[in-house]
Amino acid sequence: MLVNATRMLKAARDGHYAVGQFNINNLEWTKAILTTAQELNSPVILGVSEGAAKYMTGFKTVASMVKAMDESLGITVPVVLHLDHGTYEGAKACIAAGFTSIMFDGSHLDFDENIKKTSELVNLAHDKGLSIEAEVGAIGGTEDGVTADGEIADPEECRKIANLGVDFLAAGIGNIHGIYPKNWKGLHFDALEKIHQATDHIPLVLHGGTGIPDDQIRKAIINGVSKVNVNTDCQLVFAAATVEYCLAGKAAPDPDKKGFDPRKLLKPGYEAIKAKVKERMEVFGSINKASY
Ligand code: 13P
Numbered sequence: 001m002l003v004n005a006t007r008m009l010k011a012a013r014d015g016h017y018a019v020g021q022f023n024i025n026n027l028e029w030t031k032a033i034l035t036t037a038q039e040l041n042s043p044v045i046l047g048v049s050e051g052a053a054k055y056m057t058g059f060k061t062v063a064s065m066v067k068a069m070d071e072s073l074g075i076t077v078p079v080v081l082h083l084d085h086g087t088y089e090g091a092k093a094c095i096a097a098g099f100t101s102i103m104f105d106g107s108h109l110d111f112d113e114n115i116k117k118t119s120e121l122v123n124l125a126h127d128k129g130l131s132i133e134a135e136v137g138a139i140g141g142t143e144d145g146v147t148a149d150g151e152i153a154d155p156e157e158c159r160k161i162a163n164l165g166v167d168f169l170a171a172g173i174g175n176i177h178g179i180y181p182k183n184w185k186g187l188h189f190d191a192l193e194k195i196h197q198a199t200d201h202i203p204l205v206l207h208g209g210t211g212i213p214d215d216q217i218r219k220a221i222i223n224g225v226s227k228v229n230v231n232t233d234c235q236l237v238f239a240a241a242t243v244e245y246c247l248a249g250k251a252a253p254d255p256d257k258k259g260f261d262p263r264k265l266l267k268p269g270y271e272a273i274k275a276k277v278k279e280r281m282e283v284f285g286s287i288n289k290a291s292y
Helices: 006-015 028-039 050-055 059-072 088-097 111-127 153-160 187-199 214-222 231-246 267-284
Strands: 019-024 044-049 079-084 101-104 129-136 141-143 146-148 170-171 204-206 225-230
Touching: 006 019, 006 225, 019 028, 019 079, 019 267, 028 044, 028 059, 028 267, 044 050, 044 059, 050 059, 059 079, 059 088, 088 101, 088 111, 101 111, 111 129, 111 153, 129 153, 153 170, 153 187, 153 204, 170 187, 187 204, 187 214, 214 225, 214 267, 225 231, 225 267, 231 267
Parallel strands: 019 044, 019 225, 044 079, 079 101, 101 129, 129 170, 170 204, 204 225
Antiparallel strands: 141 146
8 A cells, every 4th residue: 555654654753663664676676575564564665766766767667566566466554655865856756756755865955955945845745645855964875876974964954954844854863875884983862862852853764774783773763763764785685695596506507497587586585685674674663563
């Protein structure tokens, strides 16, 4: 069941759990995440970066695939189709393509420009019934080839962006995308608390969910995080499972076993994504929270 994320994340905030945003790259990823959410009776958010959407031939293809798959798999848990780190143009295109939620990432813009564009997109998204996430304080790391240093968001800027009517907010608290460096200092909980207070408890989003120790994730959830984004984790387990299958000789040109059949070749990676999503949902506390 495709929905926007507004009520879903308010319920998570009030219930002291978080909903996982798992980024999708193709059909296998989408099916693995949807079926796991259904099996665990968990709400879920499918994240789509602009790069991943381009890879899948465009926002329309993604929206059509997700809608059709949601229907044909008989998914009854709430599912959000969300643009991840959208540009202004990308956000508008997703509204037109049938996404149920968008993120506008204006964190790299001059703050006044971020305010102006976020404000415009809040109106456009809400007019069509979509939820909208904004960002203050760039999340570090590399995603889709764009590298940024991790920042700590200014609570006053967070307050101003939250007051525009955004439904949930990504605010940098030392988190970064991708694999954390060995000398990473951890999440800044003092900053999280200030942002939580300054924004009147709007649901907050923790990007860069891969590699943050579980105790820090749980502490962040208690302190106002209602959505945790996970991307690299699923890529790592998919790659490892596929490599293991190949190294075991299972993809060999054996006409009897036909392990090279893509449906067999991609199965270990598919199962690995399901196991990772389950493990993360357990930590986030979203299992059996499909009704809210
Ligand atoms: P990771 O790739 O570090 O899990 O981050 C995902 C993310 O924040 C997507 O916006």
